Ligand SMILES: [Ca+2]
């Protein structure tokens with residue numbers, strides 16, 4: 001059930017390219033998670049996405065009613081800014097874990113275009129929203145000439161002391177002749193079959 005909720009949420013949070021052709025608009029959806037075998041609703045998650053007149057997703061607000069009693073128990077909201085080309089510049093997010101109106105965690109993500117095929121994100125998390133950053137991370141992505149992600153390097157400084165504590169490298173290798181894509185992350189290797197458009201369709 002948790003997996004299904006996560007997948008549904010992901011679908012909600014993804015920008016909607018088709019609708020993004022329109023001028024500024026709001027899009028709201030909710031997910032009802034059924035946890036009981038008796039069919040009772042376990043939790044209700046409502047997400048509202050706001051787009052600007054260029055079709056950029058500029059705000060996400062998510063409300064969790066964890067016990068489905070009609071009272072919101074957790075709130076997440078963020079604000080996103082873009083450059084004129086629609087490239088993301090900054091996301092500022094706050095989570096109010098107990099929905100008392102005071103944010104409990106602040107996250108900022110700064111996006112940088114390193115060059116035409118490389119982007120970088122710097123993430124900082126202030127737990128407790130007390131003004132002291134507790135965790136930072138950097139994520140650098142490299143794309144091929146077709147715009148496919150080929151490498152992602154993530155570095156985590158889990159105590160924000162300036163020293164990286166964990167680093168991971170993920171790679172995606174495309175073999176268009178054999179319609180395959182190979183994903184590598186540490187000791188994990190997964191091979192995917194690609195369809196004629198180059199989209200992954202299943203793991204082999
Ligand atoms: Ca709070």
Ligand SMILES: [Ca+2]
Nearest residue numbers: 126127130132
């Ligand atoms: Ca803090």
Ligand SMILES: [Ca+2]
Nearest residue numbers: 157159161163
């Ligand atoms: Ca550290």
